[in-house]
Amino acid sequence: MERSSYPSDPDPVVEAYKKDIDRTLIRENLKLTVEERFRKAMALARFADELKRAGREAQSRKS
Amino acid sequence: MIDFDALLTALGKHEVAFIVVGGAAAIAHGSARLTQDLDIVYDRSPANLDRLVVALAEYKPYLRGVPAGLPFHWDRATLARGLNFTLVTSLGDIDLLGEIPGGGGYRDLLTEAIELHIFHSRCLCLSLDQLIRSKRAAGRPKDLDALAELEAIREERGHS
Numbered sequence: 001m002e003r004s005s006y007p008s009d010p011d012p013v014v015e016a017y018k019k020d021i022d023r024t025l026i027r028e029n030l031k032l033t034v035e036e037r038f039r040k041a042m043a044l045a046r047f048a049d050e051l052k053r054a055g056r057e058a059q060s061r062k063s
Numbered sequence: 064m065i066d067f068d069a070l071l072t073a074l075g076k077h078e079v080a081f082i083v084v085g086g087a088a089a090i091a092h093g094s095a096r097l098t099q100d101l102d103i104v105y106d107r108s109p110a111n112l113d114r115l116v117v118a119l120a121e122y123k124p125y126l127r128g129v130p131a132g133l134p135f136h137w138d139r140a141t142l143a144r145g146l147n148f149t150l151v152t153s154l155g156d157i158d159l160l161g162e163i164p165g166g167g168g169y170r171d172l173l174t175e176a177i178e179l180h181i182f183h184s185r186c187l188c189l190s191l192d193q194l195i196r197s198k199r200a201a202g203r204p205k206d207l208d209a210l211a212e213l214e215a216i217r218e219e220r221g222h223s
Contacts, residue, residue, distance in 0.1 A: 011199070017211035025095035026212070026219050034091050035181045038067045041090045044097055045064050 065155030068182045070101050070122075073154070075184030077118035080106035082176050083188040084163055084197065089209065091179055092191045093216045096209060100156035106169040107161055112139045115159070122152035165200025166193055191217055 029037055067087065074081060083091065086098025105115055116139055124137050127149045135141070142148070146161035162168040166189070176187040189197065191213065198210040 011210075013207060014211050014214060017207050018215055021212050021215045022095070023215055023219060026093055026216050029093040029095055030216070030219060032093075034179050037090050037093065038087075038181060041098065042065065042067060045099070048097060049064050 065098070065100055067101060067155075069154045070152075070157060071186055072182050072184055073118050073122065074103070074115075075182075075186055077114045079114045079118050080108075080111045080169065081115075081186065082169060082172050083179070083186060084160065084166075084172075084194070085158070086209075088189045088194050089213060091188050092194065092213070093219075094209070094212055096212060100158055102158040102160060104160045104163055104166075104169050104172055107143075109139065109143070112142045115142065119150075119152060119157070122154050124150040124152045124157070127151045127156060163197050164202075165197040191220075 029040070032040065071083075081103040083101070084104050085100075085102030086094070086096065087101050089096060090098060105111065116137060120137060126133065126135050129135075142159075148159040150157050150159065162171075166172050172189065172193065173187070175190045175193050177190050179186050179188045195210065195213050195217065198206045198213060
């Protein structure tokens, strides 16, 4: 299987996107163990679900 | 909501041969992006299809995004007839992939995959470079931001 020549061929589009990446979040995650990263992701998903639920509830109160 | 802990434990308990790919693999490497499902590349050998069927059976796997009531039999024959399956289970959404762009199938990916020890189990996961190659090969506009983050992770880890 042919593989890309990464990392010798930086993609200018990806490089442009990279400027907006919040590296502080990455640095914090890299301090965690892999299991802690997954637990954090699950907590974030729970929070996102709760926000969605609250948003739907607020919308229904409004209408 | 996705329960990575329970899904990975179930697959590990039944000794399913698989490799974590996609957003979950990115999390393992330090991504801060939210992912809604577990993507795995699974070994297509008949014995492994049997293990996969048993491992997920109690979590009621069903095709995601199809009209309710569409007949779907969760068994080895169904898995053998298809390649990629996007499923909903009682533990969250899981995508079973026979192969991925830029990486191939389970056996192709084995050479570079890394071993994770998580949730009292062990599983294989794409290496960061494999993940980057796969995202690049997929070439989807929606992956550009994720790809940029993965390359930033690589830089932060001092690999560049």
